[in-house]
Amino acid sequence: VTLPEGIDPREAFDRLKAARRTLAPVVGADGGLVGLLTRSGAVRSTIYRPAVDASGHLRVGAAIGMNGDPARRAAELVTAGVDVIVVDTAHGHQDRMVEVVRAVRAALPDGFPIVAGNVVTAAGVRDLVDAGASIVKVGVGPGAMCTTRMQTGVGRPQFSAVLECSREAARLGAHVWADGGVRHPRDVALALAAGASNVMIGSWFAGTHESPGDLQYDADGRAYKESFGMASARAVADRTEGEDAFDRARKGLFEEGISAGRMYLDPERPGVEDLIDSIVAGVRSSFTYAGAASIPEFRERAIVGIQSASGYREGAPVPVSW
Template identity: 50%
Template sequence: MRFISGENPPYELTFADVFLLPQDYAGGSRQSVDITPTDPLPTTLPLVAADMLAVTGRRTAETLARRGGVAVLSHDLAERDVRECIDSVKAAHPVWQSAPAVCADTRAADVRHLADAHGHGFTVVTDGSAHAVGTVPAGRLRAAQGHERLGDLAVDTPVLDPGTPLRDAFAFLTERGADVALVHRPGHPGTIATPRGTVRSLVFPPALDDSGRLLTAVAVGMTGDAAGRAERCAAHGADVVVLHTPHAAQAPAREAVARLRERIGDRVLVAGVAVTGEATEALIGAGADVVKVGLGGGAMCTTRMMTGVGRPQFTAVQECARAARALGRTVWSDGGVRHPRDVVLALAAGASSVMVGSWFARTLESPPPLLRGAAGEPYKESFGIASKKAVADRSARMEPLERELASYFDEGLSTSRLGIDPEQPGLEDVIDRIAAGLRSGCTYTGATSLAELHERAVIGLQSGAGYAEGAALPRGW
């Protein structure tokens, strides 16, 4: 990438400070753009779900991996829960979607919350012996009387063989006017196919391990038996290990990376966060394959306001990516993305993938329960890694004095209310939007791949008024 002026500006830049200049494009349609990351892992989509309790759980991890990305399970999760999540994701079908499976005798009141568990909106009904007999659409489940049985609410649903090619599956569904089909998969009754899901599987190849199962990633912290936890999780099936520390430019972080590298063998090791070239080089020298870049840019992060420490994200990614590339490694941009343009700019600056937090937290698949406001509007509560809630959860098993001492190191922000977008309620809806913006951004800049996006990117600087000019005005002016 280069700046229009030919020189780096003498000040630091955020995503809002910059724009991309359009260039000649000699490729085909937007769909022909290759958005495969340059990471050393088998992802096909440059999106990573952040290692936060409010962002990544089993449903996020499974859904994102099926669409080509990877989600990182938080280091705050109990190891037992991490292993259960890994088992669940690895057991899921790499192409067909998962849905909650409930016995026919179950009352609607007991499972009404499942109507909002997935963006596709279906619950599978079984006969009590793991055999699917029908489905209940979300609207039907929400409107049901509490005492009604799921078996009485179920609608007849066609059955699809799991080996059906995707194009044939789409024809099977559309010819029948069916919104969903049960996929016959012994032992896994909650496997379904939808027309939209089938198209997405054609557009987004899944991220798979060497055995053809969906990719998983786990985070570990700096305290306790982090290396041992990482080794056990890797042995249990985790494909990627992420060391999380907000201050990677310190000797303990480098020592932790070295220990992890020794314990997890050839598993991909990600470490961060860093915001300077020197810290990036040090983490790679200690054994990291990928470096997370970003401090203070996340919507749930208060580090800059509390400490004054951090760095504008575009400049941080640019410098760290340059340092990593010189050593044959890559970086993930972690934080500061609010719109698809920010993902495009992070990749143009040199990131190989982009971590997403709050944007994914405000989807139906994120771990927090769906809540409703006074007017019935759906929302979820999110919280940061250093928030009061996160620190309290992390220290719950400590002795009283240690727990009280730990409370002095939260950074204040407890929760944030994130409204569910009625037009994009599901994680896959958000993925669609980001990928559409990314593919279009590549064609505008003359790129047919993410590597070309970085090579060809011409960056301009803009004022706050310039940024505002580019924002849509849905309510007029």
Template identity: 70%
Template sequence: MNSSEEIAVAGMSAGRSALRMGPAELVQAAAMARRFYLEGKSKIQIAEEFGVSRFKVARVLETALERDLVRIEIRVPAELDAERSDALRARYGLRHAVVVESPAEGEDESPDPENLGEVAADLLGELVTEGDVLGLAWGRSTIHMAAALDRLPPCTVVQLTGVYDAGTAERGSVEAVRRAAQVSGGEAHPIYAPMLLPDPATAAALRSQTGIARAFEYFDKVTVACVSIGSWEPGISTVHDMLSDAEGKLRIAAAVGINGDFVGKAKQLLDAGVDTLVIDTAHGHQESMIAAIKAVRALDPQVPIVAGNIVAAEGVKDLIEAGADIIKVGVGPGAMCTTRMMTGVGRPQFSAVLECAAEAKKYGKHVWADGGVRHPRDVAMALAAGASNVMIGSWFAGTYESPGDLQQDANGRLYKESFGMASARAVKNRTSDESAYDRARKALFEEGISTSRMFLDPTRPGVEDLIDSIIAGVRSSCTYAGAGSLAEFEEKSVVGIQSAAGYAEGKPLHASWS
């Protein structure tokens, strides 16, 4: 054997142990291993080819492994942990189990939902069969999974939980259901309602809505369910972060009127654990409101009392002296409100907030700006005028999370129906149990729109999207004012008078002016 042959033999061997085999044995073992491991031939086929028994083929293959002539490497994508996956499957008797590695960078050991979602999308494509009913619960990984789906057999897709948007690329569980149904070509049954609700009565009312009830009918028919279970820790669990106080409850404010047994209702709400109690009526500066505040204050509530609505300093003074902690400001600015057109009563919102906030400060109290918010600028102006909070209604009505069924117009645009609480529609709902005379009498006092379409902005269809936009506007306002806090923003704000022409000048142009 010359030197070149020696080099060839050495090249074929994977280690010194393999050199203990003779040259012919090495060549034969290498050939058999190639047939078996690379070409997929059976031991019987190999035995027939080389003129030996299948038992000898088995011994040669075993020797090739022992002497390092053949190395078997099981290579799976770096993000999959095959060993743990198999151990998990065996431990719990699962049909399938896939463990996904989430390489930590530095000390951050948080999981990577996007990476997990991509693997889950591939797994779901394997598991779902034609005709299945696929249920999707909320979860960041679930949403990323839906975004990564590129194949899915025809199936019906139903949402298993209410809406919660945590700022993912795909907008929440509703969009996850829509995406999965789009890929599969099947029906979609989303749930247009929040994941967490303040009480069982609200949940029961939402369940009775047509679209939600239809989704619930599919729950018993679900054949494949995709759920996400995470850690119950701050900063990791998005549901945990939705809760605010030490008991893990949501902060809840509830309102009573100034007629009927409002004191009894207020006591029930306080006993139920509300965090803020609102005494609410359209015209807050009246004797009945003052008497109502005093009566509720006599219950010695350990939570703030909010009262309104008013638009003048005198009203602020009287309601605070009666026992209110926070004054709600605004008569007529709301998008659903027709008070100013029906009665001529009201006041421009900025002027009202500016005057009322200045008066409330004298008593160490606060005001909320209620109504008229259509753009981020309106929030910034209310805060600049001295409001400690800004209430938003109609703007948020055009979102996935608002109550009501999602509808489509003739052009396919999504919208929610909204109506004022003093409208004929609302009055009819409230007085349905009263006599015909009382219903007719109360129907005369209509100060609100009975139906209005609040279209969802395709780029900002969720509440969080709008909040992000508002915060961006307010932050920019603070930057322009040179303010590092909202208190400093109010202090540095300069109030002037702007003409209609000046306001029009500041509006963006979406087309050329020529």
């Protein structure tokens, strides 16, 4: 069973179902292999589209730090074909970050998107946008692998941070990405309601077939992958591999993150696309409840209230036996 390139998604689904196949090769007019299409893929293509560039390739972002020569690295990455540069550090509202963003902006073509962060205040957004950032990454401490708030007391609840930062970004003609604290589709909807243009997902996607790392199994045979914070002792040890033992031991004392976390693959949703299905379904339903047809309209119409811990628990599903 093969499918012709450009086939209508509904027809492709019907052909696969009639043939009792879950997937089939897609071939071009010359008989060459174009790709594979599954029943789920046919349905997905009618609901949302991948983020692709003018050539049809998936868009790619590259993150750089503040050390070394970030402007040169950014320029080389743009030449290599990346679509967005992220100047990334845990504490983005500092003089060094502002200097680096200015240098990167000067080294890249006019209008090329530069993301900088992380910050949690309007002042942080203002300074980074003034330095040349077109997008500001918001979030200190909400990530699953992050222990910053517990160890330092530094950070801010994510919704409040996104709400304040997005208002300032909108005033300046910029955007914000909500980075961290996303564990359910509701968290994506709340970030969009607070004014985020995009939502970054880390640990939730770590437990998928596509994520980096070896697939491992626990004593019960459950598949998982290991994830760890980028400020954890494990990450610091990886970054300082070329230094002498004393300096490595010294830097290993200053950790802010979990060095080993098991991210179990959900048998029902083992891939990134499966999780995106769930996220899109939840967010679309949120839009329906608010009577919104677009992200800007959702932001205007959404009404967010405060609930207690018991109120949150009340809304969580509970298995019931009859």
